[in-house]
Amino acid sequence: MSRKPPAQDPSQLKHESAVGHVTGRAVYTDEQHPPQGLLSVWPVTSPHAHARVLRIDVAQALAVPGVATVLTAADIPGENDSGTILHDEPVIADDVVSFHGQSVAWVVARDEATARAAAERVRVEYEPLPPILTIEAALAADAFHMLPSQIVRGDVEAALAAAPVVLHGELHVGGQEHFYLETQASWASVDSEGVVQVTASTQHPSETQAIVAHVLGLPANQVVCRSLRMGGGFGGKETQANPYAAVAALAAWRTGRPVRIKLERGLDMRMTGKRHPFLGRWRVGCERDGRLRALDVELIANGGWSCELSPPVLSRAMVHVDNAYFCPNVRVVGRICRTHLPSNTAFRGFGGPQGVIVGEEIIEQIARHLGLPAHEVRERNFYREGQATHYDQPVTGNHMHELWQQALERGDFSARRAQVAAFNAAHRHSKRGIAITPIKFGISFNKTEYNQAGALLHIYTDGSIQLNHGGTEMGQGLHTKMLAVAARTLGVSAARLRIMPTSTDKVPNTSATAASTGADLNGQAVKAACETLIARLRPVAANLLHGDADQVEFSDDAAFLRSAPDARVDFVTLVKAAYAQRVSLSATGYYRTPGLRWNPATGKGHPFHYFAFGAAVCEVEVDGDTGVHRLLRVDILHDVGDSLNPGIDRGQIEGGFVQGLGWLTCEELRFSDQGRLLTDAPSTYKIPTLGDVPEDFRVRLYIPPTPPATAAVFGSKAVGEPPLMLAIAAREAIRDAVAAFGGDPRRVELGAPATPEAIFRAIDAVRETSARSDPLPRAQEEASGRRTFSHG
Structure with missing residues (x-):
């Protein structure tokens, strides 16, 4: 045969x-064929970041031809809440508004233009209240969501006291807009059996179903939620899609007609949460060869007005501050600030990037202070066989050492370091830098039941x-x-x-x-x-x-x-x-997923099924007169196990890296002193474009010498989030270039994001330092004969 x-x-x-x-031809939520009688909605939003709502008058809006109804909190038959952890997030604001752009009413009309025009006629009387907008203001006001959490291993204070070198500093890390191509969108209708049919651009249909049922006061079996496909999500549609689906469903329930909601770009950016800005404060003790002995870190997140997903985001940051490095004595304390901004939320990496970058900042400062090559200090501190994280999970399947060596070799790191040094010696107004950074990222949901x-x-x-x-x-x-x-x-x-x-x-x-x-x-x-x-x-x-x-x-x-x-x-x-x-x-x-356990009270357990590993080498050139940088070459080696689809995985690695590059170099959120988002359009919020992609972009999939004992389906490993953090290598390469403009290499401060303005300020600082006879102020020598140094 x-x-x-x-x-x-x-x-x-x-x-x-x-x-x-x-x-x-691919159909997205908003592009479905409109059914007969379709209605559209438009919000009435608060012009204040914090205010009491004294009165809402919808009479003039209802008089506009084509308006079906105007929804307020009073129209919700169930619970006015879309909170997923705490019940602190009203779908429509009632007596208080807590961020600029929060909805106080929704106009439902025959088309979007009519709804938008009628929304202008809704009269709302407010009593403005003082807003809290920043982490520093929240700290001063003692404004927090929930109690602090901590993870402790060993005796941190004793280890710091005994360490030959002690450094301390802080790092502010900016937020990031998701900027998915398809903005928040939902359709809803009620069928002849009274079942609410919802089609939503959501990453979590079951949760959207539950929130809609909760808001309408219905059992879950009376709500069906579908997701066709999304034009991007990145975490921004994990929980943040829920209130908009609930509004569409509420409007359909009240009018008996199908309803569509889609936010235009500016509204979407003003009304939705972002990646959490973080403040990391740290003390570290190490040997003179850079080996870690003690680490004391405080991670403070700007949570926004409601709890949302901030607790698990903070938790993941706390368990990723170690990145790929072992430290015998660790204390990590986490706090979530309550501010009058949109509730910050999930974003690719889910807190992991904020924790990792603080850890990498610490390693970089150690290396620069000691005058050691940063890549050697990093490798010296890698987890070894048999070692466990500060939250007690053994680091198994650890190919970091072999992967690191391959990344150095394939990235021609040693030869290119010499070439960078030669270039810098020959050029006064532009400098180059090169760096390599690793990633060790835990794969599984923080909350065991979600796995x-x-x-x-x-x-x-x-x-x-x-x-x-x-x-x-x-x-x-x-x-x-x-x-x-x-x-x-x-x-x-x-x-x-x-x-x-x-x-x-x-x-x-x-x-x-x-x-x-x-x-x-x-x-x-x-x-x-x-x-x-x-x-x-x-x-x-x-x-x-x-x-x-x-x-x-x-x-x-x-x-x-x-x-x-x-x-x-x-x-x-x-x-x-x-x-x-x-x-x-x-x-x-x-x-x-088998074998998972986690105790949030102690910060101990085995929360991850396995770890994904990777490394990136980045080379940049920085213009000393403008602070503008060019990313010349990127070499990425990433562990995806036995890939289910190498082409898709390479695309995810490339896209994740570029998104991380945006977070760390060009995407900057700016708010007015009254809490209004100023960077609410592509003209003011700069995401990476084709011109920002590395001129020479090399991505390889790492093949481990032995198959991983713990992986996923058919031996594959996750690839969605870890590559984003490889972009930290680009920031460190920029720092390397900035250092070459002069000054004491023991201290190079660089913002995150490292925008051209931030880079220019850093260059100015190192030039000024190089002009002084005593380039690095030192703290008073301690009784032990050690010196402590401040970085930050």
């Missing part, structure tokens, strides 16, 4: 929506397959990977599979597609469902092939016996035979 060519390798599948993306997923598969009698899973697609290629997992497990071509929009009536009680767990969790659930179907089909195939069931294999759209691979039963024939024998062709799959 002739054998047909093997089916396409599932790992080489193209992105399932690629053609739709480039042709414009579960479900899937639902149907095989039809014509051999076609419908695949449902609980993850959401936002351009990251999750659906493509799920198709690959199903095709590989079932032994069929991906062309047989159709993946469905994520829906709570197909796969309930799902977790958010977040924390880099989308493929890990949902992939295992899909695999489990496929394995259930294979187990049912195997005896049917054995009967058709006249063999034993344990000899049956599946590949290339057929079943065969290992002992006689040329005798095959095609998949369609097998499925028809199974149906004739009354074998169920539908199956659910379920997965929960």
Whole structure:
């Protein structure tokens, strides 16, 4: 019997929506065909960051032709709350507004233009109150969400007292706008059975379903939430999509007509939360060779007006301040400031980047103070076999040492350091810098219960397959990977599979597609469902092939016996035979990550399934007259295990790095002294463009010498978030270039983000330092004969 060519390798599948993306045929939430009677909404927002709402008069707005209703807090039949951790986040403000741009009413009208015009006629009387906007102001006012948390290992004070070198300093880290291409959008309608149908641009359909039900006072089984695909999310649609879906559902419930909501760019930027700004304060004790002995860190986050996701964001920052480095004595204290800004939220890395950059700042300051090469100090402090983190999780599967050496070699680090030094000696007004930084990032949700997923598969009698899973697609290629997992497990071509929009009536009680767990969790659930179907089909195939069931294999759209691979039963024939024998062709799959435990009270446990590792070498050139930098070359080596799709993974690494580059070099949020976001458009908020992408961008997937003992589906590893933190190498390369303009290399202060203005100020500072006879002020020598030094 002739054998047909093997089916396409599932790992080489193209992105399932690629053609739709480039042709414009891919449909997003706001682009669905509008149903008859569609209404649109527009918000009435507060011009104050903090004020009492004394009176709302909607009479003039209701008089506008085409206005169906005006919604206020009084119109909510259930609970006026969209908070996910604490119930402190009203969907529509009632008696107090807590940030500039908070909604106090929503106009529902025949079209957006009418709703917008009518919103101008809503009269609101306020009593302004003093706002708290910054971390410093919140500290002074003792304004916090929740109590401080801490993680402690060893005796930090004793270790600091005994350390030969003690440094201290602080670092302010800016926030970041998600700037997803598709802004917040939802549709809602109420069907003839009274079921609320919601289509939302959400990363967490189950949570959106729960919030809508909560607001309307309905049971969850009376609300269905779907997610077609998102035009980007990055964490900004994990919880922040919920209030807008709730408003659309409330409007549909009140009017009996379908309702659409989509924020225009300026509104979206003013009304939604960002990456948390952080203040890191630190003391570190080390040996004279740079080895860490004690680390005392305080991480303070600007949470905004409500609790939102700030506690788990802070928790992840606290457990990532070590990055790839072992320290025997550690104390990390975390606090969340309550300010009158939009509630800050999840953003790619979920607090991890803020913790990692503080840790990297500390390592860099140690190296510069001691006059040692920073890459050597980093490597000297890497976790070794058998060592555990400050939260008591052993660092297993640690390929950091081998990966680091490969990154140095492939990035030509030693030779290029010499070339950079030669360039700097020959150029007065421009300097180059080079740096390498690592990443060790824990993979799993902070909250153990979220580490579960479900899937639902149907095989039809014509051999076609419908695949449902609980993850959401936002351009990251999750659906493509799920198709690959199903095709590989079932032994069929991906062309047989159709993946469905994520829906709570197909796969309930799902977790958010977040924390880099989308493929890990949902992939295992899909695999489990496929394995259930294979187990049912195997005896049917054995009967058709006249063999034993344990000899049956599946590949290339057929079943065969290992002992006689040329005798095959095609998949369609097998499925028809199974149906004739009354074998169920539908199956659910379920997965929960094993071995996880976490005690938030003590900050101890085993919160992560495994760690992802990577390293980046960056080379920059800085103009000393303007502070403008060019990223000349980037070499990234990243551990993705046995990749489910190398093409998609490379794209995620490139995109994550560039997004991190924006956070650390050009994206700066500016607020007025009254809390209004001033950088609320692409003209004022600068995300990286094509001109900011490295001129020479090299990305390689790391292949470990031995397969990881702990990974995810088919030995793959997560790739969504860790690469963002590799952009820290670009900031350190900029610092290296700034140092070359003169001054004492023991002290080079650089902002985060390192905008041209920040770089220029840093250059001025090192030039001024070089002009002084005593370049580095020193603290009084301690009785022990040691010196303590201030950095920050």
